[in-house]
Amino acid sequence: MSAALIVDLGLTLLILGLGVWTVAARSNNGAVVGYIAYGLLVALVWVRLAAVDVALTEAAIGSGLTGLLLLGVATRLPRSARLTRPPTGLGTRLLAGFLSAAVAGGLAAVVLLLPDPAPTLAPSVAANLPATGLGNPVTGVLIAFRAIDTLLESVVLVFAIIGVWSLAPKDGWGERPGWLRPAPLGSALTLLAQLLPPIGILVGIHLFWTGATAPGGAFQGGAVLAAMWVLAMIAGLARPPAVSRRWLRLMLVAGPALFLTVGIAGIWLAGAFLAYPVAYAKPLILVIEAALTLSIAAALGLLLAGPPEHPSAAERQP
Amino acid sequence: MTLALTLFTLIAISLGAIFFLAGTVGLLRFPDTLTRLHALTKADNLGLGLIVLGLLPQVDWPVGGLKLIAVWLVVLLAGATVGQLMAKAARSDAWNGSTDLEPPR
Structure with a gap:
C-alpha cells in the first residue's frame, strides 16, 4: 500500500464522515460550516485527480461563495424556522432517504459499469487545441x-x-x-x-x-x-x-x-x-x-x- | 549538499507537522473559545511557516520560493484577522442575535 493511496483513502473517509456529519447537524449554522469544509476537502480530491481547474472553481464558488450565501440564509431565517424540528412525517423522510440512496447507488453503478478504457473525447480535444491558440x-x-x-x-x-x-x-x-x-x-x-x-x-x-x-x-x-x-x-x-x-x-x-x-x-x-x-x-x-x-x-x-x-x-x- | 538540504527539509516539515498536531490537540482539549483560538492560530502560523521553510530548498528560485513565502504571509494575515474577529464575536453580546441556538430538548 503506497503512501499516496493511504492519503487518498483517508481523504475519502474524511469526506464521507463530514457528509454524514453535515446531514446530521442539529443547527443550520453547523450544517453550513460542515458544507464549507466539505467543499474544501472535495477541492483537495480534484487536485488529487489532477483537475486543478475544477479544484479552483470548487474552492472559490462551490465552497466559498455558496457557503457564504447559505450562511447568510441560515442567519436570516426567523428563529422559529431555525429550530430543526422535523417538518414532515416519518414516511416522507424515509421516502426522501430512499430516493437519495437510489440516486447515489445509480451514480455509483454507472461509474463502476463504465467500459475500460472509459469513453473519452480527450484525444480529439488535444488534437484540435492548437487551432484555438490556447x-x-x-x-x-x-x-x-x-x-x-x-x-x-x-x-x-x-x-x-x-x-x-x-x-x-x-x-x-x-x-x-x-x-x-x-x-x-x-x-x-x-x-x-x-x-x-x-x-x-x-x-x-x-x-x-x-x-x-x-x-x-x-x-x-x-x-x-x-x-x-x-x-x-x-x-x-x-x-x-x-x-x-x-x-x-x-x-x-x-x-x-x-x-x-x-x-x-x-x-x-x-x-x-x-x-x-x-x-x-x-x-x-x-x-x-x-x-x-x-x-x-x-x-x-x-x-x-x-x-x-x-x-x-x-x-x-x- | 543535496543530502543536507533534503535533511533540512525533512526536519523542518516534521517540526511543522508537530506544531499542527499540537494546535489540533489544543483545539480539541482547551476549555473555551479564546484559548482554543490561541492554540489554533499560533500553532498554525508557526507550523505553516516551518513547512514553507522546509519546502524552500526544494522549489525553483525565485518564482516558486517567493510564491510559497507569499502564501505564508497571506495565511498569517488571514489567520490573525479571523482570530481577532472570532474572539470579538465570542466575547461580545452584540452578536448573540445572529447565533444559532441548539433546539431545546
Missing part, C-alpha cells in the same frame, strides 16, 4: 469546443441577479443592496480589507490571464475579484452601488453580450454559431474571457450583497 485544454473546451454551455452559464448568472433583485421590498427598488451590514470601522476586518484587496485583485487578474495556458480562467478570476469587493463592502470601506446604476447593469451583461455578439458574428466569419475565425481565435477568446471575468465578478459580488433595500430598512432590522 495551451489549457479546459479553457479550450469551455470557450471554444463547448462554448454554448459557457454562454448559457454566464447568462444564468444574470438571471440569478434578476431573481435576487426581484426579492426587493416595495420601497427598496433602485436602492442599494442591503444584506451586507458593514462592521464598525477600526476593527481587524478594516485592516484586512485595506491590505488584502491589492493582492487579491492581482491574483484575480493573474488567474484570468493564466487561464489561457495553465489552470485558471474567467470563473476563478472573477470569484477572487468578487471576494475582494465583498470584503471591502463587509468592512464598510465600499458601499454596494444602487441597483439602478447604468454602469452596474452594463458590467453585469457585458460578458454574456460580447460572447453572444462574437458567437453570432461567427455565423458569417467562420461558418457556424460560436465559431471563431482561426486567425483571430486567441485574441477573441481573451477579449471574451476578460469581459466574462468582469461580469462574473460583478454578478457574484451582487449575489452576496442581496436584494436592494430602502435606506431606512437598516434601522428597522436588528
